[in-house]
Amino acid sequence: MTRDEIFDSVREVLVDALAVDDDEVTPEAKLIADLGAESIDILDISFKLEQAFGFKIAQGELFPEGVTQDPEFVEGGKVTDKGLGELKERLPHFDFTSLEADRSVGNVANIFTVDALVDFCERKLQTAA
């Protein structure tokens, strides 16, 4: 499966799960800020990706859980070095550039882009192959 084909499938999943238009799903679109995803949508997207690609997604594999609530990882509303390390380890499919520039906890959701989702699926498919 080429990256373009993966992107097309991811776009189809997002259009279905978030009731957005095809052209809103660009690689740089942020799932929460731009496409309006809520927490239940993340579970919905996860189910739909499993069906579209035939792999299994474990709890917390696609999106961090508990990290932003843990005082060890977040201090004074900012993600700590340890927190950033934890996120990077758990979520190798994300680009952390924007979070490195602005460590605000509210900014964590912004790393969750369409492109990150395509990366995630590409990695999963490579592992399964």
Next chain:
Amino acid sequence: MRWMWIDRVVELIPREKLVAIKGVSLAEEHLHDHFPATGGRPALPVMPMSLIVEGMAQTAGVLVGHAEAFREKVVLAKVSRAELTEDAVPGDQLRYTATIESMTDMGASTKGIIELIRHDARGPGAPREIGRVDLMFSHLDNNMGGAQFPEHNFVFGESFRTLLRSSGVEIPA
């Protein structure tokens, strides 16, 4: 008190499928307000579609709750799709078929078909599909927001247990 929008469970395949029925009755108060006569138009009692969606939510919710022996607080989190093409009127019977599409510790997604059975002088007609309602459920205690809820399972209370008992469905211990 809890509004029950299904009358009986007629089929249950655990973790897979649940079929429930509901008789639409003119004795239901809301049918007199939905829609009342106005001006020159006579009253038009039809089952509100929002309550048909609730009926599917209860059908699918029982199916999802049964899968974990009603230990989880299963709440409706998202109406992924709701399409209804025909009104249900007093005397009609609705048949809700819910199937689980995906399920994890965090929640479940379900697909649902709504059929209508209309009676005439010869008896009940064949069920015909009048809509589809797909839903997402969240297991409250495993919600991603990390919110805490009471220990007591307030979702599956006595009304649901009565429904299951009267339908002959064994309630897991």
